[in-house]
Amino acid sequence: AQSVxxxxxxxxxxxxxxxxxxxxxxSSVSVYLFWYVQYPNQGLQLLLxxxxxxxxxKGINGFEAEFNKSQTSxxxxxxxxxxxxxxxxxxxxxxxxxxTLTFGKGTMLLVSP
Amino acid sequence: xxxxxxKPSRDICQRGTSLTxxxxxxxxxxxxxxxxxxxxxxxxxxxxxxxGSEATxxxxxxxDKFPISRPxxxxxxxxxxxxxxxxxxxxxxxxxxxxxxxxTFGSGTRLTVV
Numbered sequence: 001a002q003s004v005x006x007x008x009x010x011x012x013x014x015x016x017x018x019x020x021x022x023x024x025x026x027s028s029v030s031v032y033l034f035w036y037v038q039y040p041n042q043g044l045q046l047l048l049x050x051x052x053x054x055x056x057x058k059g060i061n062g063f064e065a066e067f068n069k070s071q072t073s074x075x076x077x078x079x080x081x082x083x084x085x086x087x088x089x090x091x092x093x094x095x096x097x098x099x100t101l102t103f104g105k106g107t108m109l110l111v112s113p
Numbered sequence: 114x115x116x117x118x119x120k121p122s123r124d125i126c127q128r129g130t131s132l133t134x135x136x137x138x139x140x141x142x143x144x145x146x147x148x149x150x151x152x153x154x155x156x157x158x159x160x161x162x163x164x165g166s167e168a169t170x171x172x173x174x175x176x177d178k179f180p181i182s183r184p185x186x187x188x189x190x191x192x193x194x195x196x197x198x199x200x201x202x203x204x205x206x207x208x209x210x211x212x213x214x215x216x217t218f219g220s221g222t223r224l225t226v227v
Contacts, residue, residue, distance in 0.1 A: 034216065043119075043205055043220035044156075090155060099144055099209050101216060103155045 002027035002093045006104035013111055015083055021076040021107045023091030033074040034092040034101070035065055044090065050074065061085070086111045115140050115208050119219030126196055126226050133192045134222045136206035141186035143209070147179070150203040150221070159204075162189050196226045 007022040025031060035047040048059025055067040065076045074091060091104040116139040126132050136145065147159040159179055160168040168181040182190045193200055206219045 036218075041223070044207075044218040046114075046216065100146070100158055100161065101156075101207075103157075105155045 002031060002095055002102050004091050004093050004102055004104035006091055006107050008107050009105065010108045010110065013081055013109070015111055015113050016080045018079050019077065019081050019085075019109065021089050021091075021109065023074045023076065023104060025072050025074065025091075025093045027072075027093065027095060030096045032094045032096060033065075033067060034094075035059065035063070035074070035076050036090045036092060036103075037061075038088040038090065038106075040087070047076070047089075081109070081111050083111050083113065085109060115142060115217045117206060117208060117217055117219040119206055119222060121222055122220060123223040124225070126224065128197050128226055130196055131192055131194045132196065132224060133190050134204055134206075136189050136191075136219050138187045138208055143186070145183065145189045146207040146209075147181065147189075147191045148205045148207060148218075150205065152201070156205065159191070193224065196224075198226045200224065201226045 003026045005024045013019045033050040036044040037047050038044050047063050048057045048065055050057045050067045058064045063078050065074055067074050088106045088108050090106045092101045094101050118137045120135050124132055145162045148156040149159050150156045158171050159174045160170045160181055162168045162181045162183040164183045164186050178194055180192045201224055203221045203223050205221045207216055209216055
């Protein structure tokens with residue numbers, strides 16, 4: 001069975017600074033990887049996904065993530081954050097050929113002026 | 114990607130009662146998923162619902178507590194039965210509308226049991 005570890009429960013950052021949210025996974029088979037964002041009192045929105053191909057994945061709102069198979073990581077990055085990026089970010093994994101997602105515990109990104 | 118309409122968006126219920134949550138998808142999908150997000154926690158899969166068959170429940174979730182219906186390829190309901198304050202959570206439905214990798218989520222139902 002797969003598992004996901006998000007190493008930081010909360011990441012405070014100033015506006016226009018770069019940010020990296022860390023995600024590591026564990027699985028005995030090949031996986032698909034996802035990052036979702038949840039704004040306050042809202043559902044989940046897909047930021048980006050890695051299915052195959054290039055290990056650098058670009059998503060919405062200027063976010064990108066890099067799949068590192070040897071490190072079993074899928075860290076999310078943004079070069080310059082905005083106040084509006086304040087939200088909960090979830091990393092998720094599914095085993096190839098199987099539809100169920102396993103989520104990490106989430107990282108709260110707090111952007112201050 | 115698929116668009117999901119989930120309702121109600123929130124409700125406050127008395128303990129011992131039941132609440133049925135509905136999810137309507139704008140396209141036909143094979144699998145629908147129901148998740149629970151307890152306060153301050155991540156998402157936990159409750160069950161997977163396929164049209165025309167019994168839902169498959171994850172460990173720790175049972176059909177008597179969380180009965181699910183899947184009458185067609187665009188609709189599903191989750192009922193939270195005999196509620197207690199511990200059931201206070203956000204419940205979300207999800208579909209894999211584009212095959213693997215196209216997971217879409219409803220906006221969630223915020224349930225408070227008093």
